[in-house]
Amino acid sequence: MANKSKKEHILHVASGLFNKQGIRGTGVDQVVAESKIAKMTLYNHFPSKDDLVLAYLTKQDDEWRSWFEASVDSRAQTPKDKLLAMFDALGEWFGEKEFTGCAFIKAASEFGDPAHPYHGAAHGYKLNLRAYIASLSEDFGPADPGALSDSLYLLVEGAIMAAMLQTAARPALHARRAAEILIAHHAPAAV
Amino acid sequence: MANKSKKEHILHVASGLFNKQGIRGTGVDQVVAESKIAKMTLYNHFPSKDDLVLAYLTKQDDEWRSWFEASVDSRAQTPKDKLLAMFDALGEWFGEKEFTGCAFIKAASEFGDPAHPYHGAAHGYKLNLRAYIASLSEDFGPADPGALSDSLYLLVEGAIMAAMLQTAARPALHARRAAEILIAHHAPAAV
DNA sequence: TTGAAACTATACAGACCTGTATGTATAATT
DNA sequence: AATTATACATACAGGTCTGTATAGTTTCAA
Numbered sequence: 375m376a377n378k379s380k381k382e383h384i385l386h387v388a389s390g391l392f393n394k395q396g397i398r399g400t401g402v403d404q405v406v407a408e409s410k411i412a413k414m415t416l417y418n419h420f421p422s423k424d425d426l427v428l429a430y431l432t433k434q435d436d437e438w439r440s441w442f443e444a445s446v447d448s449r450a451q452t453p454k455d456k457l458l459a460m461f462d463a464l465g466e467w468f469g470e471k472e473f474t475g476c477a478f479i480k481a482a483s484e485f486g487d488p489a490h491p492y493h494g495a496a497h498g499y500k501l502n503l504r505a506y507i508a509s510l511s512e513d514f515g516p517a518d519p520g521a522l523s524d525s526l527y528l529l530v531e532g533a534i535m536a537a538m539l540q541t542a543a544r545p546a547l548h549a550r551r552a553a554e555i556l557i558a559h560h561a562p563a564a565v
Numbered sequence: 566m567a568n569k570s571k572k573e574h575i576l577h578v579a580s581g582l583f584n585k586q587g588i589r590g591t592g593v594d595q596v597v598a599e600s601k602i603a604k605m606t607l608y609n610h611f612p613s614k615d616d617l618v619l620a621y622l623t624k625q626d627d628e629w630r631s632w633f634e635a636s637v638d639s640r641a642q643t644p645k646d647k648l649l650a651m652f653d654a655l656g657e658w659f660g661e662k663e664f665t666g667c668a669f670i671k672a673a674s675e676f677g678d679p680a681h682p683y684h685g686a687a688h689g690y691k692l693n694l695r696a697y698i699a700s701l702s703e704d705f706g707p708a709d710p711g712a713l714s715d716s717l718y719l720l721v722e723g724a725i726m727a728a729m730l731q732t733a734a735r736p737a738l739h740a741r742r743a744a745e746i747l748i749a750h751h752a753p754a755a756v
Numbered sequence: 757t758t759g760a761a762a763c764t765a766t767a768c769a770g771a772c773c774t775g776t777a778t779g780t781a782t783a784a785t786t
Numbered sequence: 787a788a789t790t791a792t793a794c795a796t797a798c799a800g801g802t803c804t805g806t807a808t809a810g811t812t813t814c815a816a
Contacts, residue, residue, distance in 0.1 A: 380792085380793080394678075395677065395678075396589070396674070396675055396676070396677060398587075398589045398590065398675070399589065399675070399676075401772075401774085402773080402774060402775080403772085403773080403774090411793075411794085412793060412794045412795065412796095413775085413776095413795090413796095414776085414777095414793075414794080414795095415792080415793055415794075417774095417775070417776085418792080418793085422774080422775080423773095423775090475674070475677065478730075479670070479674060479726065480674040480675075480677065482729065482730055483587070483666070483670060483671040483674030483675060483729075484587055484589070484590070484671075484674060484675050485587070486584075486585060486586065486587060486665060486666065486671065487585075487586075496730060497730055497731060497732065500730050500732040501732055504732055504733070521739070521742060524733060524739040524742075524743075525720075525739060525740075525743035525746075527727070527732075527733065528719075528720050528723030528724055528727060528733075528736065528739060528740050528743060529716075529719050529720065529723055529743075530723070531722065531723035531726040531727060532718070532719030532720055532721070532722035532723030532724075532726070533719055533723075534726075535670065535722040535723070535725075535726055536718070536719060536722055538673065538674075539669075539670075539673055539687060539688055539691050540679065541688065541691040541692055541695055542695070542715065542718065542719075545719065548712070548715040548716060549716075549719050551715075551716065552715075552716035552720075552747060555716075555746065555747055555750045556746055559746045571762085592803060592804085593803080593804060593805080594802085594803080594804090602763080602764085603763060603764045603765065603766095604764095604765090604766095604805085604806095605763075605764075605765090605806085605807095606762080606763055606764075608804095608805070608806080609762080609763085613804080613805080614803095614804065614805090
């Protein structure tokens with residue numbers, strides 16, 4: 375247990391710092407200091423800062439996606455309500471006190487080269503999110519599920535950006551209202 | 566002229582590097598090397614890297630906004646067509662070979678602290694964009710101009726993010742189609 | 757032509773970065 | 787009790803970063 379919890383503790387502290395200060399803005403020494411561990415302990419568990427960052431991105435991916443999908447599932451049962459519940463879940467996320475934006479948007483922004491591994495991790499993460507939205511859209515059964523999921527995906531990303539930049543008062547709410555209109559427009563013909 | 570063009574040249578080279586590699590990822594020495602000027606010349610025109618970055622952000626703001634509004638104006642005359650033309654302009658932007666995403670999203674991502682000046686610059690820039698969309702929306706004359714502009718703003722940000730992360734094939738087109746639906750829904754009652 | 761302003765080249769200070777080296781303490785296992 | 791794995795503290799190597807110092811050179815206008 376001591377072994378595992380140490381590694382997890384380091385990763386936890388590092389994740390908080392990466393989220394707050396960015397990846398390049400956070401030095402290994404600061405992670406060591408705030409974790410209150412020896413530098414060699416960190417390098418024992420993570421051979422390089424790069425490995426630590428990749429572990430951080432993987433953790434963010436796992437945690438965020440499982441939280442998001444669970445939050446949607448707990449809020450709604452029908453496909454249509456689940457599509458809308460996505461925006462309520464986003465609203466909850468945006469309202470968290472320690473909200474620091476989407477880790478993957480920030481990672482991809484810091485490392486703009488599409489060939490960079492961090493950028494690739496962000497790309498993969500967002501494709502999963504898109505696939506999730508597409509899956510919910512198909513369950514809803516509209517005539518053109520692709521068009522609906524494409525537009526809802528853009529609303530999700532837009533709401534996240536607005537929350538990060540604080541350029542809209544309640545982006546999740548605005549996005550939800552727009553989603554309602556789009557969903558109504560794409561609604562499957564009544565049987 | 567020699568004076569001014571040197572300063573502009575340095576800023577031009579620095580802007581390209583900031584866009585490609587990020588702000589923290591670009592060192593002063595590289596700007597000096599690629600500008601083919603002496604380091605002291607740079608520090609003569611820009612007292613610190615911070616001043617250089619702020620000049621870069623100001624320049625991006627001016628250039629992008631004037632380009633975007635001119636592009637919209639050249640594409641459409643009526644308020645409704647102008648709202649839609651925003652997405653055609655975005656599509657043109659995304660298709661540029663040297664497209665590197667929104668400089669302000671990246672700056673705000675690199676410097677996540679809302680109190681940081683770069684973050685503030687990004688915030689101001691996005692508020693201007695939002696105000697522009699709100700102005701176009703009001704010209705269109707819908708019953709609820711706020712709701713329309715809020716939703717279109719989210720589509721714009723979402724499309725930019727999708728273009729940056731390459732998570733959608735033609736984000737501007739998808740955004741435009743969603744915008745058509747939203748605009749139709751908010752259309753003013755025919756007189 | 758002369759003199760001031762701008763530019764150049766080179767070197768370097770001091771801080772910070774990642775990663776390593778070294779030796780010690782502690783705790784579990786054999 | 788001896789061995790092994792883990793964590794500890796400290797120091798430092800080698801590089802990069804921003805910014806400065808210094809001295810020589812070009813440019814251009816009076």
